[in-house]
Amino acid sequence: MAVKFFGQFLIEKGAVTRTDLLKAIDLQERTNLKFGETVVEMGLMTAVEIARVHQGQRSEDLHFGEMAVKLGILTEAQVQEILTRQRNSHLYIGEALVKVGALSEHELESYLKEFKDDQLAYIAEKIEIPAGVQHKPIWEMVADLTYKMLTRVAGMSIRTGPCTVIDKLPKRPIIAEMGFSGSVSARYMLSVSENTRSLVAKAILDEESVENETVEVLDDSVKEFVNIVCGNIAAKAAQLGHSIDITPPEMRDCEKSGLDVPENHTGLMFPIYLSDGEVFELSIFIPTE
Amino acid sequence: MKRVLIVDDSIAVARQLEKIVNSGDEFEVIGQGRNGAEAIKLCQQDKPDILCMDMNMPVMDGLTALRNLMQLLPDLNVIMVTSLGGVGDKFTEAIKLGAKDVISKPFEKETVLSLLRRL
Known part of the structure; x- marks a missing residue:
């Protein structure tokens, strides 16, 4: 299932x-x-x-x-x-x-x-953040905007699963990450397969095919997509009364094993499904106060 | 033909912007940089007519570079490029520091060209 x-x-x-x-x-x-x-x-x-x-x-x-x-x-x-x-x-x-x-x-x-x-068990009608996590409205907004940008900017048809608290992020070939600082701190991560990276790159580069692009350009496209999403998150957070600064996007290396959630942090994971059954994740590591 | 320098840490964005700027015969891209420090160096060295520069970059961010450039080359036309289009204080800060305009990523070709033509 x-x-x-x-x-x-x-x-x-x-x-x-x-x-x-x-x-x-x-x-x-x-x-x-x-x-x-x-x-x-x-x-x-x-x-x-x-x-x-x-x-x-x-x-x-x-x-x-x-x-x-x-x-x-x-x-x-x-x-x-x-x-x-x-x-x-x-x-x-x-x-x-x-x-x-x-x-x-x-x-x-x-x-x-x-x-x-x-x-029934997989449909997240509403984005529900698990109990005990601070700044719930912010994380709901972060997930909501990510879903919308995947649809609007990257042109993807997606379905989303329920948010869970994790200790470790599953192994993925590509993880693009950005840091939030200011009135709310967190690490934002989008972990994708090579196939999903190509879909994002096509949209960002505005090209029909990205077969001949280098890995550097493909990775950079995912970073840029994350940058656009996080820019919108910062704007939306300002409307909610929070001031968020974002750091430039980076790639995380997680080829060998998953990525552990650091000590004194809560890890939230939001699974995202493509129509061909492929899954990728939005994850947020939030420092516990 | 006006000479344009592009500074963005994203290769994908810089490439897309270069394609747009070079698409007609009004502007030509004379070079690219990847951070604010390179922007200052390349502007002093190559004297472009227009600098298109990202706000959020490693080493030195775009707003810091803009502040320095406006003291060194006060007549330089600078357009800031950002994913923070909806963050009002960033826009205001860039304009106050001397940027001619701010454009949001990803780009719309006609928006970029019409903005460059206004300079």
Whole structure:
């Protein structure tokens, strides 16, 4: 058992084939438009205005519609109209599998119930920080912003697992780290596989392929992603009344074994799952006061 | 053609910024540095028209380098580059120290070019 996407669950169950799933995903991608795409389809914004909104989102934690309103490009009423249109036309993967003939309506209903029961333990509806950890709202915000930036900046589809207190960070080939100091201190770490590093590098370098890039450039892209996330965390912390300074990102060497949480520190780990089943982690080492 | 020096500890960011600056025929990148101390040395040595410099760097951070550069080369056009776009006091400090503007990472090509054109 592990955190998984519905399509992955169905393949593992033998309910659909990989080809079925690819057909359904293709149908979903053609049907489900992103907020920006819906806006273009409705003729409400130009490409230049969309770029302005994306740029704004990188330095302020707002949804596309909220940022467009803030910049005076859309009205609140237009945002609601777009959201309604998106909601009404959204095609879920299960529905797409029915449409491509891979599942019947009855099978879908039955598998959905089974899937929900299977995943109950892994779904973090809300980010819950374990009891006894100080500055809980800050760590909830740190995890929330990391998830949002993985989606918005790195373009990843992720699911998240519950936060746990750890003594040791699992072995990973790549760990990018930044330090927080000021009214809240901590070490922020994103530990990823080579595959996830490539996904991040493609987004940061704005390249279709990073196959020919050196390890130095790939690692640097992960560091830069962490830098962008932590910059946003510092901004959000300021809104919560905390002053956080960040140090430049660094790579941690953890090839041989995991990384021990230092003495007098609490280690929090937030697992993050990709649709292919790969897992990577956000971890925070917090000094105990 | 205006001569631009890029100083950022991130190779990925410096490369992306160089690609944007060199994309037309108005600007050319004349070199790169990796920290604030290198920024001061390269500005004195190469006399660029514009310096694009990261705020958060090892050895010497961008704001310290900016403070020194404004005393040494008060007419230098400096644009600060940062992931701390939403932190108001960092923005204010950079502008107060003499930076012409602050741009947030990652970059939007047109934003960078229009900002450079204003200098």
